[in-house]
Amino acid sequence: MMTLAAEIDRDGTSPEKLLSPVLSAFWDEPEPWTLETYRRHDGYEGLRKALAMSPDDLIAYVKDSGLRGRGGAGFPTGMKWQFIPQGDGKPHYLVVNADESEPGTCKDIPLLFANPHSLIEGIVIACYAIRSSHAFIYLRGEVVPVLRRLHEAVREAYEAGYLGANILGSGLDLELTVHAGAGAYICGEETALLDSLEGRRGQPRLRPPFPAVAGLYACPTVVNNVESIASVPAILNRGKDWFKSxxxxxxxxxxxxxxxxxxxxxxxxxxxxxxxxxxxxxxxxxxxxxxxxxxxxxxxxxxxxxxxxxxxxxxxxxxxxxxxxxxxxxxxxxxxETTCVVRAVTRWTEFYAHESCGKCTPCREGTYWLVQLLRDIEAGKGEMADLDKLNDIADNINGKSFCALGDGAASPIFSSLKYFREEYEQHVTGKGCPFDPARSTLWADDTDDTNAHRGVNA
The missing domain is CATH 3.10.20.600 (Ubiquitin-like (UB roll))
Structure with a gap:
């Protein structure tokens, strides 16, 4: 197979041309989070173009651009906006999901820290499209520096007339509330987020009704990811054809x-x-x-x-x-190759068991028993029958829980057994883990008790 280096040498393409910095274009500039810096890079120009369109035309434009939600599911953003019923006499809300909690994910928080005005501009555009006069940003509460920076960006936007009454003389009035969550993975699920935002315990809601019909305060609500909304201003400013290129x-x-x-x-x-x-x-x-x-x-x-x-x-x-x-x-x-697959999957499953809200039985009970089995296998106390039992429990969780947390917990079980079943079997037949945790740089805090990880043969 030809390597990428060979391909680059062949066609003269530099690796930098494979990148497309838009949201991150000026992260390395001094104070990129300020309104002044954002304006130097065409900040709020997309909003001006959006306000020159009708709300329905704006929704159609975003839909035609092909923008898909960046929060995980990839649902078309414009189509989500289109689901909001019009002329219903109810308030409409936009809620931005900034509760970034997925292990390994770290895109929304850096974006908010370095370029918060891209989100604010996107929020104003989206609210104009769905005819909303109040938007919320639900931020993960642990990231206090980001919370402070976001509050300052909101203050700048109010002062400059991009938020508040009669934005840019368009007649659009918009209030923006920044809410710090209490820190729960389950609140990344949109209906659990809405419950938390309303002051209740964050737990997924049974659907239907969907948020577009009965979301925040039982009113039509759009819930979008940070990156989804922050991508909208560039599409309006540079054009949907540029985006689709x-x-x-x-x-x-x-x-x-x-x-x-x-x-x-x-x-x-x-x-x-x-x-x-x-x-x-x-x-x-x-x-x-x-x-x-x-x-x-x-x-x-x-x-x-x-x-x-x-x-x-x-x-x-x-x-x-x-x-x-x-x-x-x-x-x-x-x-x-120094990483034990069983160990990695065990740590992930422990996370899901800890973060399960407990509302539905498949997830609450299933994740608990997955952890027990995985810990036994990792420690060399497992049996061959446990591998099929792992698969069976994961199957009883997958697609049968209130929200996608159960599906997420089952995914690494299914895939690791598919690709690395032999490694699971080695833990059983060898009565312990064949990997030396001291060689791996991941989860360094777990390597103090080496013998506990290596199993009874250590």
Whole structure:
């Protein structure tokens, strides 16, 4: 197979041309979070163009651009706006989901920290489109520096006339509320987020009714991810054809990829949808020196894992789906050959068991028993029958819980057994883990009690 380096030498394409910095174009400038810096980079020009259109035409324009939600599911953004009923006499709300909690995902928080005005401009455009006069940003409460910076950006926007009454003389009135959540993974699910925003315990709602009909305060509500809304101003300013010139036919545009794990250059890489992990690794310096890729997640720990056989899978919604996983939040966690798959899946499953809200039985009970089995297998106390039991329990969770948390917990079980069943069997037959945790740089705080990890044969 030809390497990316050979391809670049052949066609003269530099690795930098594979990137498309839009949201991250000026993150490295002094004080990129200020209104002054944002205006220097065509800030709020997209809003002016949006206000010159009718709300219905604006929705159609965003829909025609092909923008898909960047929060995980990839649902068309314009279509989501279109679902809001008009002339119903009820208030309409926009809620921005900034409760970034998926393990491996770190795109929305850096975006808010470095370029909060892109989100604020996108919020005003979206509220004009859906005829809303009140928007909310639900931010993960632990990120206090981001909360402070976001509050300051909102203050600047009010002062400049981009929020408040009669925005830019358009007659649009808009209030924006920044709400800090209490820190729960389940609140990343849109209906649990709405319950939390209303002051109740964050738990998923039974649907229907869907948020577009009865969302926040039982009124029509659009819930969008940070990156989805922040991408809208550039589409309005530069045009839908420019946006569609990037990415693939069904997954157009640019997006932020979070690259982490055993890689030489972890970080945010903004590129067109459809780029491959091989290309991203080439640009980031590859895996850490002297090691090779073993497995990776295309969209965070809740998406089925891939192996080194999937390096050339296009990282768009269709490409990843056809290969058997989900693009999700584009959290590319890369693990090298020193990592024990059983150990990694156990840690992920412990996270899901801890974060389960407990509302539905499959997730509440299933994640608990998955953890018990995985811990026994990792410690060398498992039996061969436990592998089929793991698969059976995951199957009883998948598609049978109130929300996608159950599906996310089952994904690494299914995929790890598919690609690395032999490694599970080695833990059973060898009465413990064959990997030395001291060689891995992941979860370093777990390596104090080495014998506990290596099992009874240590």
């Amino acid at each position: 990037m990415g693939s036919e069904k997954s157009p545009g640019f997006t932020l990829y979070s690259l982490s794990g055993h890689v030489a250059g972890p970080g945010q890489y903004e590129a067109p949808l459809g780029i491959t992990l091989r290309q991203l690794l080439y640009m980031s310096g590859g895996m850490r020196a002297g090691h090779r890729l073993k497995f990776w997640t295309p969209g965070g720990s809740s998406t089925p894992m891939f192996t080194d056989e999937h390096l050339d899978v296009p990282l768009d919604y269709e490409g990843v789906g056809a290969a058997g996983s989900m693009l999700g939040t584009k959290a590319l966690q890369c693990f090298d």
